[in-house]
Amino acid sequence: MRSLFVLCIALAAVLVLAACGPGAGSAPTQPAAPKPVEVQVTMTEFKIEPSMTSFQVGVPYRFVVTNKGTVAHDFSITPPAMQHGGMAMSSDDMHKAALAVIDAANMPPGATKTVDVTFNKPVAAGEFELACHTPGHYEAGMQVPITVTQ
Numbered sequence: 756m757r758s759l760f761v762l763c764i765a766l767a768a769v770l771v772l773a774a775c776g777p778g779a780g781s782a783p784t785q786p787a788a789p790k791p792v793e794v795q796v797t798m799t800e801f802k803i804e805p806s807m808t809s810f811q812v813g814v815p816y817r818f819v820v821t822n823k824g825t826v827a828h829d830f831s832i833t834p835p836a837m838q839h840g841g842m843a844m845s846s847d848d849m850h851k852a853a854l855a856v857i858d859a860a861n862m863p864p865g866a867t868k869t870v871d872v873t874f875n876k877p878v879a880a881g882e883f884e885l886a887c888h889t890p891g892h893y894e895a896g897m898q899v900p901i902t903v904t905q
């Protein structure tokens with residue numbers, strides 16, 4: 756008699772588990788990733804013209820960079836070159852310090868490239884800039900300071 760009781764309990768447990776098993780209820784859906792804010796950036800000889808230069812920490816941005824010039828340009832978000840001993844940064848240094856880079860090889864005249872950036876800390880005026888480090892271009896004026904606020 757007692758073993759029958761145990762069997763009944765076991766059966767009931769199996770039925771409850773089956774009810775909660777796969778197929779019972781749908782999996783929670785993933786929240787959609789926030790849509791990045793688009794920042795249009797136009798590059799020419801020898802100017803960088805961004806649609807904005809003030810950004811916010813934690814907001815995803817998509818830099819849409821178009822080369823409207825007649826030679827290749829590169830795009831980076833880097834500390835000002837003058838902070839590196841007064842000389843233009845080498846390509847290696849530039850890559851190490853950069854928050855984002857699009858190489859000149861990928862930006863021939865007419866090309867549009869995108870790079871996504873989410874700033875994770877505030878940036879004071881003069882700490883970072885949008886720049887082209889193709890030899891001679893930076894010095895010719897291809898740099899625009901940016902700020903990032905909390």
Ligand SMILES: [Cu+2]
Binds near residue numbers: 827829893
């Ligand atoms: Cu350039």
